[in-house]
Amino acid sequence: MTGQFFGRRVKRIDELAQDLPPGRDLWPAISAGIAQAIEAEKGASAPTVASSAGRYYWRPASALAAAVALVAVGMWIGRAMTLPSGDGMVASTPGAAENGAALIPTAWQRDEKYREQRNALLVEVQVRLQAMPAAERDKVGASLATLRRSIGEIEAALGRDPANALLQELLVNSCQEEMRALTAVRDAGSQES
Amino acid sequence: MRVFKNHRHAISLLACAVPIAALAGGGSIDRTVVAAANGEVVISNVSGTIDVRGWDRNEVQVIGHLGDDVERLDVESGGSRTFVKVVLPRGNSHDGEAVIEVRVPKASSVEVSAVSADVSSHGVLGTQRLKSVSGEITADIAGDESEVKSVSGDVTVRGSGKPLSLRMSSVSGNLDLLNAAGKLDVVTVSGDARVTMGEASEVRGRTTSGEFELRAKLTPDGRVDLEGVSGDMTLRLSAPGGLSTEIESFSGDIEGCLADNVERVSKYGPGVRLNVRAAETGGARVRAKTLSGSIDICDR
Secondary structure (H helix, E strand, O other): OOOOOOOOOOOOHHHOOOOOOOOOOOHHHHHHHHHHHHHHHHHHHHHHHHHHHHHHHHHHHHHHHHHHHHHHHHHHHHHHHHOOOOOOEEEOOOOHHHHOOOEEEHHHHHHHHHHHHHHHHHHHHHHHHHHOOHHHHHHHHHHHHHHHHHHHHHHHHHHHOOOOHHHHHHHHHHHHHHHHHHHHHHHOOHHHO | OHHHHHOHHHHHHHHHHHHHHOEEOOEEEEEEEEOOOOOEEEEEEOEEEEEEEEEOOOEEEEEEEEOOOOOEEEEEEEOOEEEEEEEOOOOOOOOOEEEEEEEEEOOOEEEEEEOOOEEEEEOOOOOEEEEEOOOOEEEEEOOOOEEEEEOOOOEEEEEOOOOEEEEEEEOOOOEEEEEEEEEEEEEEOOOOEEEEEEEEEEEEEEEOOOOEEEEEEEEEEEEEEEEEOOOOEEEEEEOOOOEEEEEEEOOOOEEOOOHHHOEEOOOOOOOEEEEEOOOOOOOEEEEEEEOOOOEEEEOO
8 A cells, every 4th residue: 555655665554645635625515415404404494394393393392201111121121120129139158048148140151050960960970970881981981082172163264254153153152052962961871760 | 358448459460560670680581461462561671682673472471591690580560561671680780690581562652761772663662662782773663752872882773664753862873763653852962863754844953063864755734953063964855845945154164966056154254054945845855953053965
């Protein structure tokens, strides 16, 4: 890219000149255009003064309705997020409920709960894998590792493209699939008892 | 007398079950019990083989051989259910091997559980639920709502060609399905899935890294919904009214005879998609999505 520094290549955007004046004064033409537009609007609205007045009359009411709707939506979202009481609450730490403090909504605990369930499942799966013959253990272990690696790949891709609906769908389904596979391995051989 | 009446059913059940269950130790076996024509037969064996065969008699017969480490074979029949169980000594849950052939009334529903035992089933017309951890499963499936599950063992299923609903799943084992029709749900993690169907009305599939191959003639309103992560998919599908496709890959390719219609998802980001509409409205629909696997689709 060149410019007024003809003959010298500009490598960074901040090397561009900051105060180049236009070749001519643009304001007269802009001002004339605005004036023309105002005149045209006046001409067009003259025969329908009443309807125009009506429109202006309703503007505050519309704004008020929009404000009320906004407040209502805000209150609804606030109620949904805070879940002030009832079964929807869980203690963030053991004993916190007794203290009446640190209560947080279950909806916010989902990730934590998922992690806990997964960790518990992994412990059981580890026991089950240890009981398997070596060849089978290697085969199943490799599949579970593949699943985990796949989830990592999707998460990495999502990190680069967080709004990608395909990746979001794949991530959710892969996490579900991992839980299904872990459960299948945990339950493998349970019929022997 | 009143007490006796109250327990009459339980006593008759016991009278039926006790003599049959008293087969102890290893050696050859040959046991037969009366069973309902369309009852349920539940079979479990940890190691060895389980061979299920449908026949025309209203009896369940178990023949075969029990290994020395097997404690006993229980064969119990009560009401419409028959149980066949190879029992191992407590604390020795893997070494006892039994080779059993179980003949069941052909209209029976069958449920089989195995750990390392290979499972085969032929000639059964009722619903089948076959489950194995590392053993191979080979089955002819004709009953609706059937299910075949494996962890690391390979699965080969042959359908009857008539429409039915079937679920197949595996973690690392391969899944092969031939001559099926109707509804199918296939899930595998790293195992490959190869499916050949006649008239398919609904196919759902998911693979993580395994390859997925589907050949099917879809019904006019058929639906295919597949998802993969890194595994490749090969789809050879046809439908009377043509196919509508909604296919997308984040970083893989879309290939095949419809590939001329492949477009980029966005001008600057990754991803390709293939969205085409069937010639007739309301035709068969194919949806396939993958992260990095390639999708090879053709409607011929």
